Amino acid sequence: MQSLKNTKVRKQNSEHNTIVKCNDVSFGEGYCVVIAGPCAIENIEMALLTAREVEVQGAVVFRSSLFKPRTSPYSFQGYGAKGVEILKAIKSETNLLLESEVLSREHLETLYDHIDLIRIGSRNMDNYELLKEVGTTDKPIILKRGMSSTLEEFLLAAEYILSNGNEKVILCERGIRTFETYTRNTFDVLAIPALKELTHLPVIVDPSHSSGRSSLVPAASKAAIAAGADGLIVEVHPEPETALSDGGQSLSFEDFKLLMKEVSDLAELFKKQLITTTKNVRN
Ligand code: PEP
Numbered sequence: 001m002q003s004l005k006n007t008k009v010r011k012q013n014s015e016h017n018t019i020v021k022c023n024d025v026s027f028g029e030g031y032c033v034v035i036a037g038p039c040a041i042e043n044i045e046m047a048l049l050t051a052r053e054v055e056v057q058g059a060v061v062f063r064s065s066l067f068k069p070r071t072s073p074y075s076f077q078g079y080g081a082k083g084v085e086i087l088k089a090i091k092s093e094t095n096l097l098l099e100s101e102v103l104s105r106e107h108l109e110t111l112y113d114h115i116d117l118i119r120i121g122s123r124n125m126d127n128y129e130l131l132k133e134v135g136t137t138d139k140p141i142i143l144k145r146g147m148s149s150t151l152e153e154f155l156l157a158a159e160y161i162l163s164n165g166n167e168k169v170i171l172c173e174r175g176i177r178t179f180e181t182y183t184r185n186t187f188d189v190l191a192i193p194a195l196k197e198l199t200h201l202p203v204i205v206d207p208s209h210s211s212g213r214s215s216l217v218p219a220a221s222k223a224a225i226a227a228g229a230d231g232l233i234v235e236v237h238p239e240p241e242t243a244l245s246d247g248g249q250s251l252s253f254e255d256f257k258l259l260m261k262e263v264s265d266l267a268e269l270f271k272k273q274l275i276t277t278t279k280n281v282r283n
């Protein structure tokens with residue numbers, strides 16, 4: 001790909017793989033990291049309940065979204081800045097790392113001291129000013145693919161972060177817009193090995209937004225790992241039917257438990273080390 005010539009994201013040889021470290025959690029070739037949690041934090045009770053459960057089942061990072069980019073301005077926009085108190089409670093009760101989406105520089109300032117990884121969502125993949133801003137931070141960035149972005153555009157968006165000084169970028173395939181409507185997006189499974197040919201950065205998959213249906217999340221997750229993904233970011237809710245956002249694609253605790261068993265088996269099959277915390281049942 002001509003436009004990747006002389007970029008920091010490009011892979012220089014087949015052995016060139018970056019491991020992004022976040023405390024003692026490694027993202028990249030040879031590892032499998034599961035990030036899980038609700039689409040949005042709704043209140044402290046559901047956040048703590050979900051955090052404790054996903055940790056026991058094998059997640060090491062908690063989805064802690066306080067600011068939600070919603071299609072309708074009348075839909076739940078997230079718990080907001082006051083949720084920082086909830087993040088502190090999760091930190092004190094679990095060994096989970098926290099990740100959360102930032103939509104603006106203001107969000108970044110609010111969340112910076114309370115999260116371990118910064119997420120840039122699909123809708124902001126080409127918000128170049130925001131990419132430059134997170135490029136000056138020293139926290140790992142989960143960069144989600146724009147829903148209509150080519151892999152080249154995705155990698156050049158990552159380049160904005162690397163070229164501003166932050167080389168800790170984790171790419172996330174989350175499905176792309178196609179003519180199909182049964183699934184919310186079309187999971188581009190070949191994006192995983194294709195990205196691995198083009199870049200040295202870790203690649204994870206969001207099977208929840210990729211599929212839009214909880215019934216399809218296990219298949220998308222397993223396909224992702226089989227195709228070489230270095231981890232997953234999965235939506236889990238204590239009561240998906242009453243969720244304020246994305247209930248239809250959120251796994252129940254029971255479904256997440258079953259998924260983690262399969263993920264653990266697949267990680268072993270593909271010789272990937274599944275990262276866990278000391279509170280995980282498998283320890
Ligand atoms: C999310 O992960 O909360 C989200 C909004 O997903 P995406 O940015 O991929 O649409």
Ligand code: MN
Pocket residue numbers: 039040209235245246
């Ligand atoms: Mn969601």
